[in-house]
Amino acid sequence: MGKQSSKLKPETLQDLKTQTKFSDTELLDWYKGFLFECPSGELSVEEFRKMYRSLFPNGNAEKFAEHVFRAFDENRDGTLDFREFMCALSVSSRGTVETKAKLAFKIYDLDKDGFITQNEMVEILKAMNKMTTESKKGLSAEEKTREIFLRMDKNQDGNLSMSEFIKGVQTDASIMHLLTSASSTD
Known part of the structure; x- marks a missing residue:
C-alpha cells in the first residue's frame, strides 16, 4: 500500500x-x-x-x-x-457498559456465530490468565465459566446470545468482574 x-x-x-x-x-x-x-x-x-x-x-x-x-x-x-x-x-x-459488553462479546464469540459457548469462554479466560499471571490463584477458567453461565444463560441452552450477555453484564457487576479479572478470588 x-x-x-x-x-x-x-x-x-x-x-x-x-x-x-x-x-x-x-x-x-x-x-x-x-x-x-x-x-x-x-x-x-x-x-x-x-x-x-x-x-x-x-x-x-x-x-x-x-x-x-x-x-x-x-x-x-x-x-x-x-x-x-x-x-x-x-x-x-x-465506551458505555453496553458498548464495552458488545466489544467483549465480539472477543468471546470466537467463531462469529452470534453466540458464546462455554468452550469459547474457557478459551478466552485461559488466555487472560496467561496474560496477567502465571499463578493459578482464585477460580479456574472452567469454574468462572460455569458461574457466568449459571447467571447469564437464562434460557439454559448452553449458549449466550448477545442480549443475554449484555443484560448479564449490565445487571450483575460481579459478572463484569469475572469476565475481566484473570485471578478472581470471589
Missing part, C-alpha cells in the same frame, strides 16, 4: 469524530503516533501482539492479543487501519 499521507483527511477526521469519543486534537495526535509506529498505515497482528507483550511483560499475552485483534479487525483483512484502531480504542477506553 505504501506510506499513508501524514495528514488525516478532513472527511476521515469528521467520520472518526462521529464514531468515537475523541476530540480533533486527540485524533490528530493518535494519528501521528499510529503512523510513526505503523508507517504503512496498517497494524499487523504481530505488531499488535508486540504491543500487548509490552503491556503485560510478566505474562504471555500472545493468545489474548490475537483474540482482541480479531474482534477489532472489522473488515477481516488481517490488519487494523487507523479507523478500526480508534473505534476499538474509543469503546474500550470511553
